[in-house]
Amino acid sequence: MxxxxxxxxxxxxxxxxxxxxxxxxxxxxxxxxxxxxxxxxxxxxxxxxxxxxxxxxxxQSNIENMVGAVQIPVGVAGPLTVDGSSASGTAYLPLATTEGALVASVNRGCSAIQAAGGANARVFQSKMTRAPVFRVENVHEAGTVASWVRENEAKLAAAAAETTDHGELLDVTPYVVGDSVFLRFGYDTKDAMGMNMATIATEAACELLEEETPADLVALSGNLCSDKKPAAINAVEGRGRTVGADVVLTREQVEDRFGTTPEAIEEANTRKNLVGSAKAGSLGFNAHAANVVAAVFLATGQDAAQVVEGGNAITTVDVRGDELYASVTIASLDVGTVGGGTKLPTQNEALDILGVRGGGDPPGTNADAFAERIAVGALAGELSLLGALAADNLASAHEQLGR
Ligand SMILES: CC(C)(COP(=O)([O-])OP(=O)([O-])OC[C@H]1O[C@@H](n2cnc3c(N)ncnc32)[C@H](O)[C@@H]1OP(=O)([O-])[O-])[C@@H](O)C(=O)NCCC(=O)NCCSC(=O)C[C@@](C)(O)CC(=O)[O-]
Ligand SMILES: NC(=O)C1=CN([C@@H]2O[C@H](COP(=O)(O)OP(=O)(O)OC[C@H]3O[C@@H](n4cnc5c(N)ncnc54)[C@H](OP(=O)(O)O)[C@@H]3O)[C@@H](O)[C@H]2O)C=CC1
Structure with missing residues (x-):
């Protein structure tokens, strides 16, 4: 040596x-x-x-030409109690960021949610997608290929299953544009984020498709997946985990924690997150869900480029009598508790803080619980920032903490 x-x-x-x-x-x-x-x-x-x-x-399986590592400070927000389909009980949220005031803000949101007894959370769908694009002769041939796919999903699933123990092909949706056929494969990838798993499985399915139909594979990813790009298909159809969280706060809790009223937070949400986002042509109808998604992703070894999709979130706020209902629904949250960067020691420890390191029992439940905790963290961030905007102290908060 x-x-x-x-x-x-x-x-x-x-x-x-x-x-x-x-x-x-x-x-x-x-x-x-x-x-x-x-x-x-x-x-x-x-x-x-x-x-x-x-x-x-x-x-070594995470990086080439390594010269060292950058360090990002990690803070915690919480405690935060979640009543979810897989997440239950109280945990802290590890956040890696260099944006001063962010952890304080999420922490404030967590304290409001705790005062209300915790938040609800639910994973609605778990489906990682990969969409290859094929060349065909014309639209007639495209129709033939699409029909074959619809009639032979079981064969495609069997080919995919040869490559993975945990992954399961759930469906394949054909999209045709002239002489291009896109097939959006959707997989249950259990506790893995699943992008390698889905890509390898899809390659095997494509080999079968090319044998059985006139389609020629042009690219294993044809951008209808859609990985790491802002895309309406992810916002509408979902990708990875589609997960929601909500909470009801009393007027006293809103006033005590945010120094403002339920009505002012509702108005800020409507005019900013709904009307403002619509006018901007935004895919994300939220204030800063990506802040929480990015900070948790960095702390826990997720693929940072997929923060793009994690920002596909809609925040709703409604005054219900003398109470405030608030929700965040993230359409495409690509998370895993095994694989990728999750196995690095510091990232492992961050997953431990959340109690979701490694594979779940049954498989998939750890990543579901993880997604639910992120959704509640995003809800905490939304409430606090909306509260700061409604109370007109965003700038002063960042003067004090963020510089
Ligand atoms: C900064 C605060 C929280 C002050 O908030 P406050 O109410 O003035 O402070 P406080 O001293 O009364 O503390 C209230 C609670 O905040 C938390 N808290 C308070 N200080 C700390 C701290 N040092 N460390 C940890 N937690 C802290 C803590 O939970 C505390 O409760 P306690 O435990 O004392 O009972 C508030 O003004 C705030 O949240 N402002 C909003 C800031 C924010 O959300 N920034 C996010 C980034 S903005 C951005 O990136 C996106 C943007 C804005 O461009 C997107 C868009 O277009 O909307
Ligand atoms: N290839 C690509 O196009 C892209 C790759 N990436 C990268 O892909 C990586 C993530 O891919 P991903 O497939 O998640 O991870 P890995 O490639 O690290 O594979 C994880 C493997 O863990 C095994 N496994 C063990 N226990 C479980 C469990 N409980 N649930 C699920 N799987 C389990 C599975 O093996 P088995 O399948 O045998 O069951 C699975 O394939 C990241 O590094 C990311 O940056 C990101 C975007 C695109």
Whole structure:
């Protein structure tokens, strides 16, 4: 095994490629060699990047050309009691962020929800999607392929099942545009977010489809999935977990926690989250659901690019007599408690705070509980920010805490 300096010199001399270092040293030495080289080449001090708290070998399936790790401060909001289909009881919410005032705000929302005895939450659908695109001759052939798919879903499911123990093909929906056929495959991926699982399973199903029909696969992802892009299909049909949360607060709780009235919060929600979002052509009819989604995703090893879909949320607020009803429904929350970045040690610990590390019993229940806790966290964030806007103290809060 070579020392980091020797390895770095071999890369500089052209003897080794930058990405080949792990084949010539243990993972931590390879990372150190690469960091030295980049520091030298860029004349920088990268010692903070090198101060990370896990073995580089643990991250080998998560990163290539590793030079270190960035650290994001993690705070907690809560306690927060959830009555869900899988989540039950009280837990804290780990939030990784650099936006001052965010944790304080979510914490304030949590304290209001706690005063009300907790929030309800429910996963309505769990379906990760992958939508390949096929070339056909013309619309007649497109019709033939779509019909074959509708009649042979069981065969496609069997082909997909060959590739995974946990994944299950739920449905396949054909969409035709001229000589292109898109098939939106939807899978129950249990506790995995499921994007690798669904992609591998869909490839197997596509091989069968190409054997049995005139369709030619052009791309295994044809963007109707729709992964990591703002898309109405996810907002309408859902993707990953579709999950809702709601709570009823008394007038006293609203006044005590937010210094404003139920009527003022309702008006802020209507004019901002509903009318303002409609005028903006927004897909998300909420204030900042993505703030909570992003902070929990970073803390727990979710795929950060899928925050795009996690922002597909609608917040409703209604005065009911002398009480305030508030809800958040997230259409496409892509979460897992196994796989991807969830297995890294710090991310594992964050999942432990929520009590959802690893596979659930039965499978799928941990990721369901996780989704429900995120939805309630988003509700806490919505209530607090709407409260701050209604009481006109958003700017002053960020002057005090956020700078
Ligand atoms: C900042 C507060 C919470 C002050 O709120 P406050 O009511 O003035 O403060 P308070 O001292 O009376 O404390 C009330 C509660 O807030 C919490 N709290 C208070 N301070 C802390 C703290 N240091 N650490 C942890 N928790 C804290 C805590 O729960 C506390 O209760 P207690 O425990 O004392 O009984 C409030 O003004 C607020 O929430 N403002 C809104 C800020 C916000 O939501 N920012 C989110 C980011 S904005 C953004 O990114 C999106 C945006 C705005 O662009 C989207 C859009 O277009 O709408
Ligand atoms: N390939 C792509 O196109 C994309 C990939 N990604 C990346 O994909 C990764 C996430 O993919 P994902 O498939 O979730 O994870 P992994 O690829 O890490 O696979 C997780 C595997 O865990 C196994 N498993 C064990 N216990 C359970 C359980 N209780 N529930 C479900 N599965 C279980 C499953 O094996 P088995 O299947 O054998 O049952 C599953 O396939 C992330 O790193 C993400 O960044 C993101 C977007 C696109």
């Amino acid at each position: 070579s020392a980091p300096e020797t390895l770095a010199d071999r890369v500089l001399s052209g003897d080794l490629a930058l990405h080949e270092l792990e084949a010539h040293a243990d993972a931590d030495t390879a990372v150190e060699a690469r960091r030295r080289l980049i520091a030298q080449e860029t004349d920088t001090d990268l010692s903070a990047l090198g101060a990370y708290a896990f073995d580089a070998g643990d991250a």
